[in-house]
Amino acid sequence: MSIDERIEGSKNELLEELVELLRMPSISAKAGDAGSFRACAEWVLAKLEEAGAAARLMETDGHPVVYAEIGGADGDGDRTLLSYGHYDVQPPEPLELWESDPFEPEVRGGVLFARGVADDKGDVIARIQALRLYGEEHGPLPFKLKFLIEGEEEIGSPSLPAFVRRNAELLSADACLWEGSMKDDAGRPMIFCGTKGMLYVELRARGASHDLHSMYGGIAPNPAWRLVQALRTIKDENGEITLDGLEELISPPSKEDLEAIENIPFNEAALKASWGVDSFDRNLAGKEVLKEMLLRPTANIAGIQSGYTGPGSKTIVPSEAFVKMDFRLVAGQSPGPVLELLREHLVRRGFEDIEVVDLHGVEAAKTPVNSPVTRQAVETWRDVGAREAVVYPTIGGSGPTSLVATELGIPTIMTGAVANPESRIHAPNESARLDDYFESIGYFARFFERFAS
Amino acid sequence: MSIDERIEGSKNELLEELVELLRMPSISAKAGDAGSFRACAEWVLAKLEEAGAAARLMETDGHPVVYAEIGGADGDGDRTLLSYGHYDVQPPEPLELWESDPFEPEVRGGVLFARGVADDKGDVIARIQALRLYGEEHGPLPFKLKFLIEGEEEIGSPSLPAFVRRNAELLSADACLWEGSMKDDAGRPMIFCGTKGMLYVELRARGASHDLHSMYGGIAPNPAWRLVQALRTIKDENGEITLDGLEELISPPSKEDLEAIENIPFNEAALKASWGVDSFDRNLAGKEVLKEMLLRPTANIAGIQSGYTGPGSKTIVPSEAFVKMDFRLVAGQSPGPVLELLREHLVRRGFEDIEVVDLHGVEAAKTPVNSPVTRQAVETWRDVGAREAVVYPTIGGSGPTSLVATELGIPTIMTGAVANPESRIHAPNESARLDDYFESIGYFARFFERFAS
Numbered sequence: 026m027s028i029d030e031r032i033e034g035s036k037n038e039l040l041e042e043l044v045e046l047l048r049m050p051s052i053s054a055k056a057g058d059a060g061s062f063r064a065c066a067e068w069v070l071a072k073l074e075e076a077g078a079a080a081r082l083m084e085t086d087g088h089p090v091v092y093a094e095i096g097g098a099d100g101d102g103d104r105t106l107l108s109y110g111h112y113d114v115q116p117p118e119p120l121e122l123w124e125s126d127p128f129e130p131e132v133r134g135g136v137l138f139a140r141g142v143a144d145d146k147g148d149v150i151a152r153i154q155a156l157r158l159y160g161e162e163h164g165p166l167p168f169k170l171k172f173l174i175e176g177e178e179e180i181g182s183p184s185l186p187a188f189v190r191r192n193a194e195l196l197s198a199d200a201c202l203w204e205g206s207m208k209d210d211a212g213r214p215m216i217f218c219g220t221k222g223m224l225y226v227e228l229r230a231r232g233a234s235h236d237l238h239s240m241y242g243g244i245a246p247n248p249a250w251r252l253v254q255a256l257r258t259i260k261d262e263n264g265e266i267t268l269d270g271l272e273e274l275i276s277p278p279s280k281e282d283l284e285a286i287e288n289i290p291f292n293e294a295a296l297k298a299s300w301g302v303d304s305f306d307r308n309l310a311g312k313e314v315l316k317e318m319l320l321r322p323t324a325n326i327a328g329i330q331s332g333y334t335g336p337g338s339k340t341i342v343p344s345e346a347f348v349k350m351d352f353r354l355v356a357g358q359s360p361g362p363v364l365e366l367l368r369e370h371l372v373r374r375g376f377e378d379i380e381v382v383d384l385h386g387v388e389a390a391k392t393p394v395n396s397p398v399t400r401q402a403v404e405t406w407r408d409v410g411a412r413e414a415v416v417y418p419t420i421g422g423s424g425p426t427s428l429v430a431t432e433l434g435i436p437t438i439m440t441g442a443v444a445n446p447e448s449r450i451h452a453p454n455e456s457a458r459l460d461d462y463f464e465s466i467g468y469f470a471r472f473f474e475r476f477a478s
Numbered sequence: 479m480s481i482d483e484r485i486e487g488s489k490n491e492l493l494e495e496l497v498e499l500l501r502m503p504s505i506s507a508k509a510g511d512a513g514s515f516r517a518c519a520e521w522v523l524a525k526l527e528e529a530g531a532a533a534r535l536m537e538t539d540g541h542p543v544v545y546a547e548i549g550g551a552d553g554d555g556d557r558t559l560l561s562y563g564h565y566d567v568q569p570p571e572p573l574e575l576w577e578s579d580p581f582e583p584e585v586r587g588g589v590l591f592a593r594g595v596a597d598d599k600g601d602v603i604a605r606i607q608a609l610r611l612y613g614e615e616h617g618p619l620p621f622k623l624k625f626l627i628e629g630e631e632e633i634g635s636p637s638l639p640a641f642v643r644r645n646a647e648l649l650s651a652d653a654c655l656w657e658g659s660m661k662d663d664a665g666r667p668m669i670f671c672g673t674k675g676m677l678y679v680e681l682r683a684r685g686a687s688h689d690l691h692s693m694y695g696g697i698a699p700n701p702a703w704r705l706v707q708a709l710r711t712i713k714d715e716n717g718e719i720t721l722d723g724l725e726e727l728i729s730p731p732s733k734e735d736l737e738a739i740e741n742i743p744f745n746e747a748a749l750k751a752s753w754g755v756d757s758f759d760r761n762l763a764g765k766e767v768l769k770e771m772l773l774r775p776t777a778n779i780a781g782i783q784s785g786y787t788g789p790g791s792k793t794i795v796p797s798e799a800f801v802k803m804d805f806r807l808v809a810g811q812s813p814g815p816v817l818e819l820l821r822e823h824l825v826r827r828g829f830e831d832i833e834v835v836d837l838h839g840v841e842a843a844k845t846p847v848n849s850p851v852t853r854q855a856v857e858t859w860r861d862v863g864a865r866e867a868v869v870y871p872t873i874g875g876s877g878p879t880s881l882v883a884t885e886l887g888i889p890t891i892m893t894g895a896v897a898n899p900e901s902r903i904h905a906p907n908e909s910a911r912l913d914d915y916f917e918s919i920g921y922f923a924r925f926f927e928r929f930a931s
Contacts, residue, residue, distance in 0.1 A: 264703065325695030326784065340778075348702075
């Protein structure tokens with residue numbers, strides 16, 4: 026009997042297990058329901074034990090981590106695979122936009138709708154189920170498999186850095202499968218080999234102590250104009266980033282990264298259509314769009330506010346202005362040094378008066394696109410008969426991947442196929458296709474088989 | 479018996495009359511109380527009739543105008559003085575900041591607190607009282623005095639343009655005393671010989687059809703950045719206005735305007751202290767500050783908004799951005815042509831995508847600082863023993879003055895002394911000093927005496 030046959034023969038039970046997990050509203054952003062939240066962690070723990078792993082809850086300053094280990098000969102030389110996921114979910118609001126209860130999973134046309142099914146509970150349970158089926162098929166796992174399943178991913182993983190640093194030895198591994206499991210719009214599995222870093226800041230400018238009548242518009246300091254002036258030094262008139270020293274920090278992309286970009290199918294017209302735009306920023310076109318998105322830093326204005334923004338024509342000189350900016354960073358650019366660059370850049374141009382508030386920083390992380398774990402992920406997709414997987418040097422977004430990839434030095438990728446571009450992650454009517462979910466169970470089981478050999 | 483003696487002997491009655499007017503909540507912004515609002519217009523009308531004038535309510539598309547005439551020999555050659563004021567007031571909110579009821583006038587330490595006392599009811603009734611006292615002292619007025627007292631000034635005088643154009647002949651005059659009656663912080667009467675024009679626009683930029691994850695920050699069109707780029711073409715890096723063609727429209731200030739500026743006492747340190755700033759825009763200093771405020775156009779950002787402006791670090795590429803701008807205009811710069819300049823300026827630089835929404839336009843108005851009516855205003859202040867009046871080429875702010883000054887061609891100034899810099903016009907605890915109010919009655923009566931001679 027093969028693992029595929031085992032899946033085929035137990036679809037109802039596998040799905041029932043997923044549904045049970047999805048019914049638990051483990052919303053990390055909502056404090057106060059620690060009891061029911063913890064019940065979700067304990068449920069995951071029990072499933073790991075059922076699959077034969079030694080599992081435990083490990084406390085953090087926030088929600089507990091589910092940690093588990095299984096397999097290997099208990100010798101130091103065992104090959105080790107680490108799996109990272111999270112059992113918490115985003116809040117379901119706005120509720121009125123859901124077509125069915127976010128915590129009462131419903132299948133419509135082969136698609137399962139529920140909060141967390143695509144991010145990240147489908148992925149979490151598929152890996153555990155794959156482990157169990159592997160054991161049923163092959164017996165004991167000949168390598169060590171570790172599970173790190175946290176409960177704070179959807180609130181920015183505040184306890185994870187300390188947890189990982191405190192447990193560096195416990196978490197050591199030869200490769201890591203990070204959460205993030207996705208097919209593209211043509212049904213091709215996507216493999217991501219890194220995440221961008223990020224520096225999130227607020228720039229604040231101040232004028233008079235109170236809003237002034239705009240008869241003083243020619244003589245009063247205007248903080249909104251001040252911000253415009255400062256911002257314009259960060260990008261030139263063509264929209265190119267001109268932050269002093271930022272470019273110099275970049276570790277140039279590898280030949281392999283550039284080749285990987287060439288191999289990514291990119292439907293430019295479809296992306297523009299989905300955004301309702303005629304052109305990309307700076308009229309980027311073709312593979313330049315992908316290179317920019319995956320390999321280059323950004324200087325994004327996420328929000329800006331000053332003065333009167335209601336209807337009609339109120340005439341004031343505002344007293345305050347602020348802009349929220351996120352700089353997505355690539356390998357070589359740490360948020361700390363970039364923050365210093367930004368401060369020095371502004372001071373050098375006479376903007377000492379603009380306050381730079383550091384709101385958030387994340388390191389970039391990068392695993393080579395030709396690393397053994399990446400190659401294995403690609404080959405495993407061939408094993409299961411999926412369309413040829415597409416390897417992305419990074420995912421464009423950011424996350425705490427560097428804790429594992431950089432600090433622990435573990436090659437880390439995202440692979441799997443639970444979600445798809447219509448999955449509405451973080452939004453109402455989150456969904457995953459049942460076929461993709463079952464395929465992912467088989468994929469992870471086959472991944473373990475390859476890792477064992 | 480002199481007029482001064484008459485004022486001295488009837489202070490209680492004069493004040494009681496003012497208090498009666500202030501008790502009427504003639505808030506033009508609050509629709510639906512047309513009855514009580516109209517009662518205020520009728521009260522003013524009755525006072526004009528009591529003073530001997532032929533008064534009537536004249537309907538408009540909004541609140542009625544109180545119009546009155548008195549004096550002269552009914553010949554076409556009569557010298558004529560027009561007085562403009564308004565009987566409506568600003569809403570009193572926020573009520574909790576008032577130390578006494580806004581519509582229950584209260585005297586504290588020689589200062590009368592009530593909504594409208596400084597803007598403009600004190601001024602309105604002082605002129606009517608001056609007319610009555612003039613009659614008691616001298617008998618019939620040997621020139622024609624016309625009163626135009628509207629009820630929509632505090633909502634932007636929407637019906638005034640049509641009213642003035644429809645009644646151009648009725649309103650014809652040799653000079654006009656506009657509302658706006660003020661002493662400076664050293665107790666010097668201020669005479670204003672003009673108002674700036676204004677163009678108020680909203681510039682709108684659009685990106686994708688919805689906010690995007692900021693992982694697309696390097697490739698998605700960002701409307702906030704787009705606005706920053708567009709705005710920066712309107713001012714250079716030194717903060718100087720660089721709107722194509724704006725400068726060329728300016729009618730240069732007269733030698734007399736420049737001389738007037740030299741004669742304006744200007745306490746630079748006090749103004750900076752009251753704003754809590756260390757320097758003016760572009761480090762302007764000395765008389766340059768006044769020249770800029772009174773004689774130069776502005777390009778003010780009154781408000782700007784895009785994307786996420788709440789707490790913390792939400793990472794989006796906003797789908798929309800807008801900025802609200804008021805351009806204060808000087809003689810020669812009409813809002814219509816300036817709007818065209820702005821549109822052409824943006825298109826010429828490739829910003830066809832930015833929508834320019836015209837929200838409001840007002841013409842500048844200018845009466846020479848050495849016109850007969852200005853000279854008479856200065857001399858009348860000497861007559862009543864006030865500190866030497868200060869003549870301002872303009873008031874820096876804007877208003878519908880051009881309807882009279884430009885369209886009807888009537889030399890128009892603002893003079894009087896009811897308000898002072900502490901009067902909190904439009905704000906809670908609006909006030910006027912009783913001494914200034916009584917002095918203003920005497921001033922207007924003396925102004926009529928001089929106009930008669």
